[in-house]
């Protein structure tokens with residue numbers, strides 16, 4: 001399986017998205033996948049201009065000169081695209097959304113009816129629909145913070161006539177910074193993320209069990225609230241965000 005993974009966190013290697021995504025991809029590699037990862041923040045990706053030139057003037061090709069052709073080439077060769085993004089204002093980051101908007105040259109402008117719903121045919125005809133996996137982290141405690149993003153991804157996959165394999169999500173992302181106090185729990189989360197990566201390659205699915213294991217609560221809600229507020233007070237006092 002060829003996986004093309006994008007990391008849409010501006011914090012790149014310093015971010016919690018990177019920790020979750022890398023463990024997931026490590027599991028996929030161990031199961032035999034060929035993986036390529038790109039940090040979107042490092043790439044020049046302009047906003048979509050909405051001109052539709054890529055549909056009517058130069059079919060399949062955007063008029064803009066930036067790094068998107070290289071990313072589209074990688075995406076077109078992959079069996080699976082893994083979208084890594086932190087949750088920003090209940091959705092994906094702007095970097096991730098801009099990248100996805102710019103995938104529109106892959107669609108043909110004509111309409112077709114698929115299961116009673118208007119869709120665009122894809123230009124890149126594949127034997128199987130392209131698989132898409134979401135890997136995301138968020139700061140708040142509750143798993144339901146991801147509901148809006150997951151719904152968006154599911155709809156996007158239907159729109160692109162792709163298969164949404166599942167969402168590997170980790171709330172309370174900063175648990176990864178508490179190595180001193182919660183090393184066993186962090187080990188379990190990372191191990192579950194690697195197991196999810198292996199499942200993707202070996203079975204083509206992500207089991208509810210493995211997704212629960214990645215997202216599991218390890219701290220009582222009240223303890224996290226106290227810890228989080230102490231952390232922010234420390235940052236405010238230091239005048240900077242204290243990362244790992």
Ligand SMILES: Cc1cc2nc3c(=O)[nH]c(=O)nc-3n(C[C@H](O)[C@H](O)[C@H](O)COP(=O)(O)O)c2cc1C
Nearest residue numbers: 009011015016017086087088089090138139140173
């Ligand atoms: C602009 C912005 C918006 C955010 N919005 C949310 C949010 O809606 N819900 C949430 O739980 N966390 C939110 N967060 C917290 C991030 O999801 C969290 O800090 C995450 O670890 C960031 O990923 P990174 O460490 O890879 O940068 C937000 C952070 C930023 C900077």
